[in-house]
Amino acid sequence: MxxxxxxxxxxxxxxxxxxxxxxxxxxxxxxxxxxxxxxxxxxxxxxxxxxxxxxxxxxxxxxxxxxxxxxxxxxxxxxxxxxxxxxxxxxxxxxxxxxxxxxxxxxxxxxxxxxxxxxxxxxxxxxxxxxxxxxxxxxxxDLGRHGRITLLAGAKGGVGTTTIATHLAIDLHRKVEGTRVCLVDLDLLAGDVSGVVEARQRVSIADVAKVAEDLSASTILDALVHHESGISLLLAPLQPHESEYVTANAVRAILGLLRQEFDVILVDGGSHATPAQAAAVEVSDAVAVLVTPDVLAMRSFRRTVQAWEALGVRSESELHVIVNRVARDDTLNVEALGRLTSATVVSTRLPTALRTLERGVNARNPDEVREASWWAAIERIGTEVGVRDLPSGPLGTAPARRPRRQPKAKTKTKTTKSTSKAKAGAEAGQIAVETVALVPLVLLVCLLAWQLGLTAFAMVWNGHASNAATRAAAVGNDPEEAARDAVPDSMRDSVHVVVREDGSVEVSTDVPVMCPGCGSLPTSISKTTDVVYEP
The missing domain is CATH 3.40.50.2300 (Response regulator)
Structure with missing residues (x-):
């Protein structure tokens, strides 16, 4: 049926x-x-x-x-x-x-x-x-290949969309051998991919969009900038008025042809919900939105998502959220941010790294960013968002992975390996020494916390014993026996009762050490209560 x-x-x-x-x-x-x-x-x-x-x-x-x-x-x-x-x-x-x-x-x-x-x-x-x-x-x-399109958009300007998109493209091409990567700058009014990687352009995406109705693979390939890093670039127009040529239909046609020619297409979608951006969101396999942990960014994120949902191109639950510039003292932490959206928040958070990125920004060369932790975070983000989920090649085999750098000679390789082993051994020994040194400190902190708990335990039972002794004295019974009956058996011998001449009762309790009945501190806890005798 x-x-x-x-x-x-x-x-x-x-x-x-x-x-x-x-x-x-x-x-x-x-x-x-x-x-x-x-x-x-x-x-x-x-x-x-x-x-x-x-x-x-x-x-x-x-x-x-x-x-x-x-x-x-x-x-x-x-x-x-x-x-x-x-x-x-x-x-x-x-x-x-x-x-x-x-x-x-x-x-x-x-x-x-x-x-x-x-x-x-x-x-x-x-x-x-x-x-x-x-x-x-x-x-x-017939094509034998179907490239994956991933779009990165910014919740608002200045959250690092262009930097992250560029670094994702370069890192993927560098680490996965044979991968054809294209980066499309669709931030039509403020696109700056050419500034991040220092690329000179003759034509832009606007020139390609002008002939979108008769577009062919050769036309779009001629418009690409083949950067020395190995990635291809389709850059934003230099003149803002040319952005009017980049219509939604043109974007669909351009990305459709790029999908046939490249394994991975990364799109810098900018931070404005334009028809061109919405068309790219609609045809993309994955969409990630960059935010910073602040209220303004989340408000902008909400407006962007509402615009996409109103156009019917992507729902919020289908999105990934990348949190950039995370610091320990953020008022809006990442956990709270995750409760504000139904989108998938990427677990890898990028810290505030202005110093780390400064060299690469000034040199307009991402390779000048030397910190391995930064590139490791970029690789993890690519994996979580799906950038690294490469399609099969024409024969159904995925591209093979390769190491970041290839050695030039055998002698240099051996030296590097031995040096790395020696350095790893030294670091392992240092970690072991530091761990052994921390053990006594950790034990001491645990003992102090335990002793504080026992002291509080003694204070609570001292109060119970004092109340029982006062009631017994008021009706003519033995206050000391009543006080000892009110505490656990392990504390009975540590309870002392004194009936004063003014009619009050003082109950003192020893503070146990390690456990009740094992010993006591030199000091004790005492409480004096006036007795109201029954007539």
Whole structure:
């Protein structure tokens, strides 16, 4: 039995909503998913859920019926759209059909009309899904490779998106032999990848976007800058006004061709939710957002996520969050930050490393960053985000890993190995000595904590003994016997009671050492209480 057809409805008038709900409920094989009250909400829901059939009321706003149908078909080519024509406007109905609607239903609705048009739309959706799935499989098989696209966006400006994206690209190419890596600077207004790696450009992504309708692999390869680090770069335009050429459709076409030519495509998406960025987010295999542990960054992150969800390109739970510039005294720590989002927070946190990165920034050469801990953190982030999940090559074999640096001569290799072993042995011995020296200190701290606990224990039972002795003296019983009965057996011998001439009772208790009954400190705990004698 085939699965039920998922149906979305776009209608705001209660009469239309009720009629559609009742009639769709009577159609076999139809599953009513949800109702949307604006064309924007309907478009976003269609992009996220990819339903089989959409029933659209022509009075739903703010878009016209034809524009709404055109956008729905663009968002989900496999969805069949039916238009409820309550205005009985033949011109508007014809425009909707030309935009891609699969049928027009006159209002008021009848079951026969709806069931017949619904079956046509459902069958069309099934055929289109089969054709598109087959075409995708054939294309992937013919190309023999399918590169992975990872987009990095900044919650706000200045969080380190360009630096992290550049270092991820260089580190991957350096450590995984044979990997073809392309870095795309999609920060159209403030892109600075060329400044981080000192690359001179003749053309930019805007020049490629101008010919997006006739784009070919050779055209886009000619526009790339082949950097000396081994990665390829597609850089942002130098003039801000050229960014208007980089449309959403152009971005999809460019990234689609790059996916055929490279194993890994890293996109610096910038910190502004533009149509171009949203298109890149939509086609990317993974999306990571860089934040800093402060309220402003998290507010900007929330606005960015809401924009993407409204456009239907990516939900919050599908994102990764990379926390940069972490310090011990942060008011908003990483654990608290993780509770503010449903996204996956990357466990590797990048500390504030201005000194570490200063040499590389000034020299415009990431290789000048010499700290191994920094590159180790970059590698771990790449693994967690999925940058390092490389696709198989044309023959189905993944690229082989290689060490960071290759030795130039055998004699140098032996010297390096022996030196490394000697250094490792020295460091191991140093760690062992430090550990042995810390053991007595740790034991002393533990003993002090234990003794403090015993002292508190003695104070509590001394209070119980004092209360029991006072009550016994008030009714004429033996206060010392009552006090000793009120404490554990191991403390009975340490309880001493003195009845003073003024009628008060003093109860003192020794403070045990190590454990009750094993010994006591020179000092004791005492409490004096006035007795009110019964008449």
């Amino acid at each position: 085939s699965r039920p057809a998922k149906v979305l409805v776009g209608a705001a008038e209660q009469g239309v909503v009720t009629a559609v709900r009742n009639l769709v409920g009577e159609i076999d094989g139809a599953e009513l998913a949800s109702f949307q009250e604006t064309t924007h909400e309907l478009s976003a829901m269609v992009a996220r859920t990819k339903p089989d059939v959409v029933i659209l009321h022509d009075a739903l706003g703010p878009q016209s019926a034809a524009d709404a149908v055109r956008e729905l078909v663009l968002r989900s080519p496999t969805t069949g759209v039916l238009l409820v024509n309550s205005s009985l406007d033949t011109t508007a109905a014809l425009a909707a059909m030309e935009a891609g609607a699969k049928g027009v239903l006159p209002y008021p609705l009848t079951f026969d009309d709806l069931a017949g048009r619904f079956e046509i739309a459902r069958q069309w959706s099934e055929r289109m899904s089969g054709l598109i799935s087959g075409a995708v499989a054939d294309t992937a098989r």
